[in-house]
Amino acid sequence: MTDTSTVEGLLREALEVYDDESAVCADLETYARRLREPLRVAVAGMVKAGKSTLLNAIIGEEIAPTGTGECTRIITWYRYAPTPRITVHPLEGESRLLPLTREQGRLVLDLGGQPAHEVERIVVEWPAQNLRAMTLIDTPGIASLSEEVSERSTQFLTPEDTPSEADAVIYLMRHLHGSDVKFLEAFRDTSAASSGTVNALAVLSRADEVGAGRIDSLISASRIADRYRADPSLRSLVLDVLPIAGLLAQSSRTLRQAEYEAFVALAALERTERERMLLSADRFATGCTALGLPAEDGRQLLERFGLFGVRLGAALVRGGAGNATALAHDLARRSGLDLLLALVTKQFDARSATLRTRTALTGLEALVRSHPRPEAAGLLAGIERVRANAHEIDELRLLSALRSGQVPLPSSAAHDAERLVGGSGVAPAERLALPADSGPDDVRAAALAELQRWRVLTENPLLDRGALEACHVVTRSCEELVARAGAAGQGRELATH
DSSP: OOOHHHHHHHHHHHHHHTTTOHHHHHHHHHHHHHHHSOEEEEEEEBTTSOHHHHHHHHHTSSOSOOSSSGGGGSOEEEEEOSSOEEEEEESSSOOEEEOOEEETTEEEOOOTTOOGGGEEEEEEEEOOGGGTTEEEEEOOOBTOSSHHHHHHHHHHHSOSSSOOSOSEEEEEESSOOHHHHHHHHHHHTSGGGTTTOOOEEEEETBGGGTTTTOTTHHHHHHHHHHHHHHOHHHHTTOSOEEEOBHHHHHHHHTOOHHHHHHHHHHHTSOHHHHHHHTTOHHHHHHHGGGGTOOHHHHHHHHHHHHHHHHHHHHHHHHTTOOSHHHHHHHHHHHHTHHHHHHHIIIIIGGGHHHHHHHHHHHHHHHHHHHSOOGGGHHHHHHHHHHHHHOHHHHHHHHHHHHHTTOSOSOHHHHHHHHHHTTTTOSSHHHHTTOOTTOOHHHHHHHHHHHHHHHHHHHTOTTOOHHHHHHHHHHHHHHHHHHHHHHHHHHHHHHHTO
16 A cells, blocks of 8 residues: 555655755644545536536535526535535735535525635535545636636636645536537546646536437436547546436435425326426426426426436336435436446546655655755655655556557457556455455456466566556555465454364
8 A cells, every 4th residue: 555654754754854945844743634535536528517416416415506697617625524614805905704605405605795716715514424524625627717606716726836736636518619628638647646647536517408308318428428439539548438417316315305296296197298398398397297296396406407307207206216315225226426436446446645645755756856955866866765665656547648549568468457557446356356255266367367467478578668567566466465364364263163
């Protein structure tokens, strides 16, 4: 595992070296704090991509402002805390608390008349389980009509001379656009990612719109995601591409009993009548009174679920979703949210220590090189020692090179190398393409077979230097898989005696 304690020691040493430069010390303390904090994951994308809606879905509550209000123009942090609190940090002056106000179940962020351009950030502390493992950052739209708003996100996520404020990014897009590729390239090439890593997931965030709200819309969106996943320009920038119906994902996490009852009433209608009512949003809004549902409630149901969600909810009730909880779980799964959360855990959370360590190391190195001192020479040597022993960072670097097509290996070997260094997930079974419930003996046998194969490859005299270095990294990954499986097997034997 990545040794964060050694990096913390280097940062403490640097604070002593630069104790007479307050600005440098402030940056060093920031890197030290980031090592101790949860992983920072930014939610980014162009205007109206559905960033705040998806963020609400991940958190499980409607606490991120949606729409076009002032607060959607401000970078907003969502952190775990046992007690809810909202703090505004202005560009000038003291920070202040905002009142906790809800309207129709939604949290309302009221700046009290303060313009958005005078606010540096808003920090929302909330007792949400998913915020324990990561801090989420909601960013204003990239390529906004307002240059100031767009520039704020760009500078925050892709600064020129310092590490990005985010360790990883979930990037939302409605379809692949040149601005999307440009941003993802910039995020990969920031100072914090200069070691060459892929630490982004791409999301087709309004997938239900692909099929005009039909129940099979996500199937159509999945085909588009498959095509984007294979696109060379995107493959080198993101770990995966997946479709998600963001509005449905948000509403499924906050499904109310009255909404479930509306779905039950809709499902009970005769088929022809139900299909006629669901032909369009207008027909549903005007015909919902036949369900005993007031017109205003019908409009709110459409606003919260969309026509796709209303159609799907009725179908799932007819298929056996017997209560509100069961329907909520089914809707979340069908929306793509469960898959996204699994990928975030598999690709980001599992690499949290490595990503945070890499950010601290590259930030520390940039500071030392931009503020050279004789007594700082030992810091550079210490950084190199950490990197030489941090195999996980080598894996991230190789993963990026493989996905960019920069490693001269045969395609089959390159595909296997990507999997073995964690491109499909860092768990041993995922690396070795084994069933998730594989035991230590199966893992060890598969890892030994891979280890032998890659040792043979390293002995090929025709390999150029880049391919040989890649083979050495993969070989070490296989060695660690063998060692971990052996240790797990011994632990199991001890437990049975």
